[in-house]
Amino acid sequence: MISFEPTPEQDALRQRIESFVMEQIVPYEKDPRNTSHGPTEELRIELNALAREAGLFAPHVPQEWGGLGLDHVSMAIAFEVSGLSPLGPIAMHCAAPDEGNMNLLDKVATEAQKQRWLKPFAAGEFRSCFSMTEPWGAGADPSELKTKARYDGEDFVVSGVKWLITGAQGAGFTIIFCDVEAEGDKPGGPTMLISDMDADGINLTRQIETLDRSFTGGHWEVTFDHLRIPAENVLGEVGEGFRYVQVRLAPARLTHCMRWLGGAVRAQGIALDYARKREAFGKPIGRHGEIGAMLAENEMELQQSRLMIWWACALLDKGEHGRHESSMVKTAVSEALFRVADRCVQVLGGMGVTGDTVVEQIFRETRAFRIYDGPSEVHKWAISRRIMKG
Template identity: 75%
Template sequence: MINFDLTEDQIELQLRVKQFVVDKVIPFEKDPRLTSHGPTDELRVELNDLAREAGLFAPHVPTEWGGMGLDHTTLAVVFDAAGYSPLGPIALHCAAPDEANMNLLHRVATQAQKERWLKPFAAGEIRSNFCMTEPGGAGADPSGMLTKAHYDGDDFIVSGVKWLITGAKGSSFTIIFCDVQADGDKPGGPTMLISDMDQPGIKISRELDTIDNSFTGGHAEVTFENLRIPPENVLGEVGEGFRYVQVRLAPARLTHCMRWLGAARRVHEIACDYARNRHAFGKPIGEHEGIGFMLADNEIDIQQSQLMIWWTAAALDKGEKGRHESSVTKTAVSEAVFRVADRCVQILGGSGITQDTVVEWVFREARAFRIYDGPSEVHRWAIAKRILRNG
């Protein structure tokens, strides 16, 4: 049986992170450097410095690379507290896509690759992006990949287009998921390649205007035109890309849930406060069943989400793969968080659709959460396949 009681150290860390976010991070939510394409790097660096001063920087990064080296269960507590503000994960350097890319590099990269990219990356000196999704190609189904690479001697020449690439603008390097064309005795197949973003052959074609704006650098379309990548920049092995995608995505789906659960708690608290103090038809609106039931449903969704996250985190800490569990949890929590945010908008009425509170912002972010790292419908399809296969 899994014990969901927090240790004294976890409780202390949870309180430290929550207080840090409330005191130091929330005041930046109206900062002009928070743009329609996310926080600028100047704002990110300033928030990173505050987290360093508080001893809360990079909780997920192994201690050998300067992080706190926390396990998944403790990360669930910390990321939840960080997510109390959409800027909290930015401050702690544990936001997407960087958090997942750091995990991937730590688990798959060579020592030389770690020294070149992971070391400054973990320190917050540079940012990254992950190029997998394509317009009309790879996305929820990565087997539809259109970006190709062919051999030129021992080098790889990459051509294709990726889009909805989070953090592309201003990032220092990219991890490219592409289909390498076999050549004689040289292997082919789905492969991950690393490249610095300043290389000839990489162009940010356009910045995308999207519903969300909590990720540094926003989202962009990236074009590769005869990009040359040397063999030492292969991440892992040629042809093993699908395996590494799961190394990255299984824990990343879970950490998304952790962060956005914290945001759900925040907007629920705002809605509760509003329901206590706003009067209509002779009493606080929270005492009307229409509002009171929405608050109750929020509480149910939040508590169920927390239990699912902790259960999946515990499975990962026990060494279980967690791919199926993270898919179930990502689907359930993303839908629950959106329901919470949607109800909070409704409870606040006109105020809920303004930027007077963070509710409108979290609502937009939660809507996008139901799509990225696999839309809910694709996860349900995969879950159903597993159910039928296993009887």
């Protein structure tokens, strides 16, 4: 039986993180280093130091790599309160794409690869990026890979273009999802390769303007121009890329839900406070039926989202969770949280469309969340295919 009641230890962790984020991190939201393309590297490092000092750094990372080693339900609780500020996950080193890449390396990388990349990465010495999405190729359908890799002796040579690559600027390394061309008895197919970002052949060709602004390094178009990668940098096995994509994306969909649930909770709190204080037509606006109904709908959808996330995490901890559950949760939660943020903007009225509160940013971020890690429509299509099989 799945329990939806946090343990005393989980509740104590929640309170510690909430106090840390609200007291130490929220003041940085107006810092000039928190730019329209995300926090700068300088700001990230400063925030990481605060999380380390508070004993809250890398809650998801196994203890052998210096993290707190939380189970998935505990992660759901911790990530939600980290998300009370868009900068919270950055500070605690559990933001995308780094959190998903740490999980992938822990599950798939060789011991040598873990020592070279995962160990310093988990310690916050550098960031990462995940190069999968393409302008006219792989994205919601990763099978449409246009980025190719060919054999050249013991190396691979990679050519292609990726875009919307989060955190590319300033990243220490990237995981590249590409199609290896078979040669003789050498296998081919969708494959993940690891490369240092300062390697010859990697060019950041364009910084992309986007709705969201919470990711360090922003979003970039990246060109691979005959990038040479040695065979020891294959992540897993050649041709097994689709399997590893699910290792990374299924849990990452849930962690996105956890973080942005926290953002929506923050927006609801701001809207509630405003509705109690702002008066119109002789009483606080929250006492008017339409406004009160919106706030009540928000409260219900926040709790429904939380329960869905915990349900999926409990299954994951029991080894019973699959990609279909994560698709359902990601779709339902991303749509619900956007509705919550939208109502909060409406409750705030004119203030809701200004930068005077963080609600405007949370609204934009949750709108983008309905697309990244798979648009809702693609997940619904996948769910319908599964249930139509009977």
